Amino acid sequence: MALGLFRVCLVVVTAIINHPLLFPRENATVPENEEEIILKMQEHEQKLLLEQLRLEEELRLAVETEAPEQVAEEGQQQMESHTAWDLWSTLCMILFLVIELWRQDHQDGLSPECLGGDEDELPGLEGAPLRGLTLPNKATLDHFYERCIRGATADSARTREFVEGFVDDLLEALRSLCNRDRDMEVEDFIGVDSMYENWQVDKPLLCQLFVPFTPPEPYHFRPELWCSSRSVPLNRRGYGQIKVARADMDALGCICGKTKLGEDMLCLLHGKNNLVRPSSEVEDLLCARGSPYLDTMQVMKWFQVALTRAWHRIAHKYEFDLAFGQLDTPGSLKIKFRSGKFMPFNLIPAIQCDDSDLYFVSHLPREPSGETPASSTDWILSFAVYERHFLRMTTKTLPEGACHLSCLQIASFLLSKQSRLTGPSGLGAYHLKTALLHLLLSRGATDWKAGQLEARLHELLCFLEKSLLEKKLHHFFIGNRKVPETMGLPEAVHRAEPLNLFRPFVLQRSLYLKTVDSFYEMLKNAPALISEYSLHVPLDHASLPQKPVVL
Structure with missing residues (x-):
């Protein structure tokens, strides 16, 4: 009995030590597909069957050589050993399955292997969040905003x-x-x-x-x-x-x-x-x-x-x-x-x-x-009408000249220019607005003073990066218990489970890779883009009309 338990423990410890994710070695690799995993599980099952046959053979020899009473007593012990062996075999299989499920779940998160097999496919994963981003100072940002954004939208009314x-x-x-x-x-x-x-x-x-x-x-x-x-x-x-x-x-x-x-x-x-x-x-x-x-x-x-x-x-x-x-x-x-x-x-x-x-x-x-x-x-x-009401209600509580909309405009401007350079990705202006709404709800009114533009813009981009890496950006209203009751949302919306706007990234690897690559490219180009547009505002040729269908 003790020997059988020792062997089972030895098998389990050996399996854990040899698992490539828990204790990686130089030449060890994570199985690349399910067929390899199934083959290894079948080999392990065959080893367990051979061990069981060997124990049965030892029991048969003991029956032939020892007295009937002693044989009966040891036979009972051996049956208990078989029961314990079956139990430990089952637990061992369950342990292997749990480790394998955890490994797959880990791969679905931030592991480069599941995203493309090469760390070079994700240019920003190797560094700390936004480590390579250096935003211009407040004076440059203010000049950029007045020259490129406020001037371009002056005739909106x-x-x-x-x-x-x-x-x-x-x-x-x-x-x-x-x-x-x-x-x-x-x-x-x-x-x-x-x-x-x-x-x-x-x-x-x-x-x-x-x-x-x-x-x-x-x-x-x-x-x-x-x-x-x-x-x-x-x-x-x-x-x-x-x-x-x-x-x-x-x-x-x-x-x-x-x-x-x-x-x-x-x-x-x-x-x-x-x-x-x-x-x-x-x-x-x-x-x-x-x-x-x-x-x-x-x-x-x-x-x-x-x-x-x-x-x-x-x-x-x-x-x-x-x-x-x-x-x-x-x-x-x-x-x-x-x-x-x-x-x-x-x-x-x-x-x-x-x-x-x-x-x-x-x-x-x-x-x-x-x-x-x-x-x-x-x-x-x-929820467009609710979003408009929330922004209007929040603006009334913020200091005069608050920078919240300026942050959103600058981020939207950078995203728009990047989309014209590398094409559209899975990240859109609505995601930027959702991120801003979450920050407005979590930060105090004094944090949105005009002088905090650089800090809040950096925080908004950090929030987006964290959401992209986690593939999780919750809808602002659905399932958000922090939304004030004065908004008048239906009860069914309050009780709902949070809705992940980044769910497509979990299912579509190519879309996720393109979006992450475009996002980090946008961060890389942001300082130069802001400085260039602060000095010179080029003509926008992207708005030329296409051939319409006349009514």
């Missing part, structure tokens, strides 16, 4: 005023063409994103406008949130579906939906034929085929047709042309002046979630994130 006036006229024309008994009811637009949060830096200035719409009576939209249920797959959290229901067919308002009626009994409200969901123009126009849920592609087609008809109604009043900017985006529009200049803006069809400031949108005009909706009936849950 006039741009908003012009676009809003035109969109008001366009939506009014759209309403005049709609049949109130059959068509959607279009509400007033809502300005969101950087132009309405005062941190827009890219040229040309771009207005993002939500256009809420509701169905005609007796229909209504019934949103279904997917941010609080654990049964929802991770790739569908942050989305939802919108069911088109009839008020006169709502089972909650009639007993026929709760009771099984006999063949000779009819519901006086619904009748016999109405118990089956009827086919209507609204459902056929906007819902997926054979489904009561709104389809984003169907809504896109309806919205584009409606905008085209509305523009043709008022085109004679204006001395410019209106064109679609991108065919795969329902409300991407461009105003084309005769001088050759253009003014882009986005009209995004949206559906309000109950009585909150949450909106479901068919798309978001952001940088590539690596994930797409699993179905055309999946709608993106947008």
